[in-house]
Amino acid sequence: MVSTDNLDKYRSKRDFRKSPEPTGNEETGTSEPRFVIQEHDASSLHYDFRLEVDGVLKSWAVPKGPSTDPSIKRLAIPTEDHPLAYATFEGVIPEGEYGAGTVLVWDMGTYRNLKNDEGEGPSLTETIDEGKVTVWLDGEKLRGGYALVRTGDGDDARWLLIKMDDDEADARRNPTNTEPQSVLTGRTLEEIAEEERT
Ligand code: MN
Numbered sequence: 001m002v003s004t005d006n007l008d009k010y011r012s013k014r015d016f017r018k019s020p021e022p023t024g025n026e027e028t029g030t031s032e033p034r035f036v037i038q039e040h041d042a043s044s045l046h047y048d049f050r051l052e053v054d055g056v057l058k059s060w061a062v063p064k065g066p067s068t069d070p071s072i073k074r075l076a077i078p079t080e081d082h083p084l085a086y087a088t089f090e091g092v093i094p095e096g097e098y099g100a101g102t103v104l105v106w107d108m109g110t111y112r113n114l115k116n117d118e119g120e121g122p123s124l125t126e127t128i129d130e131g132k133v134t135v136w137l138d139g140e141k142l143r144g145g146y147a148l149v150r151t152g153d154g155d156d157a158r159w160l161l162i163k164m165d166d167d168e169a170d171a172r173r174n175p176t177n178t179e180p181q182s183v184l185t186g187r188t189l190e191e192i193a194e195e196e197r198t
Contacts, residue, residue, distance in 0.1 A: 006056065006081060007024040007056060007081060007082075007083055009080040009081070010024060010080045010081060010082055010083065011023065011024060013080070013098040013099075014097065014098050015097060018094055018096075018097055019093050019094060019097045019098075020089075020091050020092070020093070021086065021089055021091075021093060022083050022085035022086050022089055023083070024082075024083030024085070025083075026083065026084075026085035032110040033051065033052040033053065033110065033111055033124075034052045034084075034087055034108065034109070034110055034111070035049070035050060035051050035052065035107075035108070035109060035110070035111040035135070035137055035139065036048075036050045036057070036086075036087040036088075036105060036107070036108045037049050037050070037065075037066065037105075037106045037107040037108070037139075037142070038050070038089070038090075038103050038104065038105055038106060039065070039103070039104040039106040039176075039180075039189065040061075040099065040101060040102075040103050040104075041101045041102040041103075041104075041189050041193075042093075042099050042100060042101035043100075043101070044063065045063075046061045046062060046063045046065075047061070047062045047063075047064075047065035047066065047106060047176070048060070048061055048062070048079070049061075049062050049066065049076060049148075049161060050082060050086070050087065051111060051124065051133075051135065052084060052087070052111075053124050053125055053128070054125060055084065056081040056082065056083065056084065057081060057082040057083065057084060057086055057087060058081060058124075058128060059078070059079045059080065059081065059082050060076035060077060060078050060079060060148065060159060060161070061076070061077045061079050062074050062075065062076045062077075062161055063075060063077075064176075065106075065176040066142060066146070066161055066163070066175075066176070067163055067174075068142070068163055068168070068169060068170045068171070068173040068174075068175060069163060069169070069170070069171040069173075070162065070163045070164060070165040070169045070171075071171065072162070072163070073160045073161075073162050074160065074161045074162070075158065075159070075160060075161075076148060076159040076160060076161040077159065078159060087105075087108065088105065088108075088184060089103060089105075090103055090104055090105045090182060090184055090185060090187075090192060091103060091192065091196045092192065092193060092196045092197060102189050102192050102193045102196075103192075104182045104187070104188070104189050104192055105182050105183055105184040105185075106141070106176075106180075106182065106183065107139040107140055107141040107142050107183055108139060108140065108183050108184070109137060109138045109139035109140060109142075110138050111135045111136060111137050111138065112135065112136045112138075113127065113133075113134075113135060114134040114135060114136055114145060115127050115132075115133075115134055128148075131149060131150025131151075131157075131159070132147075132149055132150075133147065133148040133149070134146070134147050134148075134164065135148075139183075140183045141175045141179050141183065142175070143168040144163070144164065144166045144167065144168025144169060145163070145164030145166050145168070146161060146162065146163055146164060147160075147161075147162045147164055148160070148161055148162075149162065
């Protein structure tokens with residue numbers, strides 16, 4: 001992933017006359033950087049993990065979703081930068097459109113770059129470029145340290161999302177199964193699909 005990506009790629013994939021997704025021209029403003037995890041029932045179900053960095057949402061698709069167990073590594077596939085307004089997007093992307101399917105805001109909150117807690121370490125963009133991201137999440141479902149690490153080079157590069165071993169780690173929790181509702185509206189995927197069908 002090239003961290004200087006802007007929203008051209010995001011916009012080029014979408015027809016905003018047909019999809020209700022944000023265009024990226026919305027007014028937004030937050031003091032602390034946000035993270036969001038969206039469950040996306042597309043051609044294959046996955047969780048989109050997004051971090052607010054330099055005015056966009058840096059994004060990875062995590063097929064199995066995040067774990068709270070530090071011994072579990074979850075594949076995370078980099079995807080195009082998304083606009084900040086996407087953090088609160090929940091709804092149905094119509095059939096035939098890019099990413100067609102239901103989107104649910106599974107978790108949301110703020111995050112801190114653990115490599116730069118004192119304001120002196122690398123920026124989050126630098127940690128992405130290095131493939132060694134560590135963030136502290138303050139979400140409703142997920143809390144604590146998470147690492148996003150790139151292994152391998154070139155075509156063999158893989159990113160992994162791993163819970164760090166801290167007080168918030170819990171191998172017994174399985175929140176993607178036990179806490180399926182939207183943190184925004186309390187709805188399930190099925191309820192969103194039912195209510196927003198056009
Ligand atoms: Mn997705």
